[in-house]
Amino acid sequence: MGRAPCCDKAAVKRGPWSPEEDAALKSFVQTHGTGGNWIALPRKAGLKRCGKSCRLRWLNYLRPDIKHGGFTEEEDNIICTLYSQMGSRWSLIASHLPGRTDNDVKNYWNTKLKKKLVAGKVSSFNMDNNGGFTFPNAAISSSTPLPILSDVGYGFSVDPVMQFSLSPPSSCPNPDNSRSSNIVVVSSQQGSTVSDTGSVHHHLQQQQQFSYEFPYELINGEMGVPSLAGFSQAD
Template identity: 60%
Template sequence: MVRSPSREETGLKKGPWTPEEDQKLIDYIQKQGSHGSWRHLPRIAGLNRCGKSCRLRWTNYLRPDIKRGKFSEEEEKLIINLHSMLGNKWSLISTKLPGRTDNEIKNYWNTHLKKKLLLMGIDPVTHRRRTDLELLASFPKLLSSSSNSCSLINPLMENTLGLPTDTVQLARIQIMQALLQVLLKASSFSSSSSSNPNAYSNLVLNNLLSSSLPPLQTFSDSSNSSSLPPGTSALGESFQTPTNQIDLNETSATKSVSTRSLDALNLSDLDDSDLSWKDFLE
């Protein structure tokens, strides 16, 4: 597919619509009774815009049946519920919310609902409880209690580097993943005589996590979160009720480690990406 010509090439206007342009578009569609061909509409209606821009302006903003204003609690719940079943199928979701456009729902999801779920400890993609967040939350404590706390990490944990929030969030998650992998490898190293290395890893990490973490919020303990029954996702599958006991079989890091021979692992087995963590552990 060829990239559509730029403004300079076509002479077509881009950017925000003026009230005059809006009126031209409304007048044309009202006069015709329908938009007809979006491609030809701008020329006939006297608009210096591409058809695509006209269609978007009409469907997302000018259409008379569009509902404006804040999303209600019922709408929020419905979106969360539908998203858990349909994923990012915004147009499909919008068919269940009369007066709301797919774009509006998508924006609302990205700016409000996603954060809301994350704060509740729910993964906005899977709609399940996030075990990685528990681990992440425990690391500042873990690091501060360590005698050789890594100077690279603390600024990130407290975001004193002036980096964009998303970048710091991503960095934190990557740190957490790396730490988790190293912890698992190290714990399996120290338990080389154990007959059940996975159980040992679980024990080590559960002890770490159960030290001082507050219980996580879930759908079931938040008043304005979801219409889902406690302990279930919208898909009807069960998830764990709040507890600091984590089934490590569910974490991706554990999956990657469990496929290897844990008894045979030691620090020298860490790959290059883990090198900086060797110093931290030793």
């Protein structure tokens, strides 16, 4: 026996919401509230929808404080910073962006921001005192302190041998901070993507600099525009 479905799928409507359903849900919630029970709500509101579907529709679309439309550069940077700190915790990230939903942020990341980062169009980041990273609107250079994160692009121009440096925060919470990192370097050239990987174990102490030289191969005699696609901490 599998898990019992949350509702009778044969009896509920699925797919896109009609304006009438939206109006019915919105009117009901604004008049009666959710009553703390989404499962019972569709029946009370006269909707042939699953409670989960109603909840999602309300939270992601019908709530009055929802902000529709494009993300600002400031929102981009907030998302990047928070993603570098806590990964795909979309609801937490969205809680820092008034009017944005976790679904919005997730979709935006997956469809646009990730590509933007890999293309190096988003500002670089700096380590903060808590070991996290921020994305100031600063020019990117290969000497900028590197982040510890995964799946985030980092654009810069380099020599065939790239040298990265990582500065621990001035008030490093763990002065004996030993880390193993994986590095993925991706180069986007016309019509192709070239990647290479490396790993390094480093031992960070307060005020100590770490650097790693990554031998970057020339492909077909031409250097593309490489970016650091992943620099992740391995525990």
